[in-house]
Amino acid sequence: MNYSTIKKTAVAASLVAALGFAENAQAQTPTVFGGRSQYKTWSIGVQGGITTPNTILGGQNGFGQKVGYFQNKVGEYYGLTIRKQFSHLFGLELEGNRGKIKTYNHEMITASETANGAKSAITSVNWAASLNGVFQLGTVDFLRRENAVNFYAKVGLGVMAHNPVQYGTTDFTGNPVYNNEGQWGEEVFGDRTQTGDRDNRLTGFVPVGVGVKFKLSEVVALNLGYTMNFTDDNLLYGPVRYDGKQKFSNVYGGLEFTLGSRDKENLTFANPVATLYDELKDPSLRNEVEALKQRVSALEGTVDQLSKDSDGDGVSDKFDKCPGTPAGTVVDGSGCPIKFPEPQQLTNNTSAYYSPIQFEFDSSVLKTESYSTLDKLAKELKDNSSSVSLDGYASAEGTEAYNLTLSTDRANAVKQYLVNAGVSASSITASGYGEANPIASNSTEEGRVQNRRVEIKK
Template sequence: MYVPVGVGAKFKLSEVVALNLGYTMNFTDEAFLYGPSAVNSKQRFANVYGGLEFTLGSRDKENLTFANPVATLYDELKDPSLRNEVEALKQRVSTLESTVDLLNKDSDGDGVSDKFDKCPNTPAGTVVDGSGCPIKFPEPVEKNIVSESYPNIQFEFDSSVLKTESYPTLDKLARELRESNGTVTLDGYASAEGTEAYNLNLSKDRANAVKQYLVNAGVPASSITVNAYGESNPIASNATEEGRRLNRRVEIKK
């Protein structure tokens, strides 16, 4: 085994010819490389070389051995026309940077640059539109509750069908709800005939029948709240037919 250690140099004589010189020392692990020796030590040998290198191919292409891109760039900048072009590019970049700084400037901090802000110096926290002017939000319209009392809507035994005699009351209620943008609560009830579960569903159907009439008359469904109470909260005794008739009702509440 041997390890070569060397140094060399290459000199450019022309665009196609180069002088190549070098020296190499080869270190071995052999004490008898040249035969028996009185000195018992590792032996070595050296090489000295010199030669000419010729670059083949088109002369339009530079030999990469001696190419220096940085030096080439520096040489090109010595050209007055290239230097003027670089200076012009620097000026354009400087102008663009100034324009960007101007566009980013927002003195009142409303998110719209001063160049496009039609309402400068708006107070901090003001909600503005794309032109920097405060947005005027419409005042919230509060829904009004129905302003007067209405009679109960009565129903026949075991029925959720509206009576024609209820139409004038419901028409008046619908008109007021539309004009005032108000809200109303409909509480459905039943008499104490039948099971509680059945009467609860019946009272719900009665309240929904009134709601459907109002919706058909132009009242938004979201303005109507429906409750069902079945046979609870009677307003008359369920021991008499007259009392049971009064308990079959839907109450209109403000």
């Protein structure tokens, strides 16, 4: 087993240890932040309240008079909400409502001062739907582990279907002097009741509001709020002297029910301060972290022991069967030297025999211990102006086609070294033969090491 294998084994062991810790920590400290999935994020609500044709921003009401002339008569307003909380700061809410908006004139002013001589009006909101962004503004007890009070603001965009009816009396009785079901045109300002088949007016509106939620339990919260609704309609209350976009507001209260597993916390009331405390200061988590440090330290000691290589031959001491081999010695997988034929003189006594140039598994990079042999060969070739053949080979791992390419690359690597040393490229022939002509058995690592070579022939 070489150092690369040891390192891979150590990394795998580290991953197993880390996964084991994560699973244990999740089971013992569920309060540690784990993303939105650990919270309940869906809720539904029911609400009811009253409406008024004015807002806290002031201004004129629907009939175009100052507030002192026309009084705000409250009307009923109720609806449903569905909300998705994306963080402890923001959520999206789908809201649907219906109800009535009422106003009347408490002063005895002449008919000419009001459209149709109307003294009161009721606008029936048959339905209103909006998509709102809800922004959590904070909590009055954010330093506690569990929040119980949460303030919010919301703004959205919606569509409403409404039907305004105006009366000549201040008590919303008698025949209407104007009904949205009538025909539109000049006669709408006449003194006779309008009739027709128009059921609703559709208009867009922008709800803007604030509110506060009180946590009653892990499932139920009390919701109180105030919303101003700015419409895109100047006939929200029927024909009026004030030709401007109309508005109304509603005050409401209701209950909100959180959906999801009882084992999860409601994200609406999640406390980031408490979560941060859990992650940094919680004793149980600190114990887990210390335990992990000890396990990592022990694992590092094991890795150091496995990777220790006293003689520098690339085989750790634990698996080295031949410790103390000299530096630069070519060894097999057990750390024992590989024996090569001793140099011999050729028959013409003009050049020496050169041992094959060895390569690592699946590599065509020259080893540093080959440099001295190649430098000696380069000097001989330059001095004698002789030529040389380089035959590259590979062991039997992999496909034959791949090994043929690998053996050619090994031969060319030797050739390039000689050319860089000043030998003429034309005097060097480099060829690759793949798995052919093995000098040892490919069934053992020792044999495969010998077969990964380039032979030098003169």
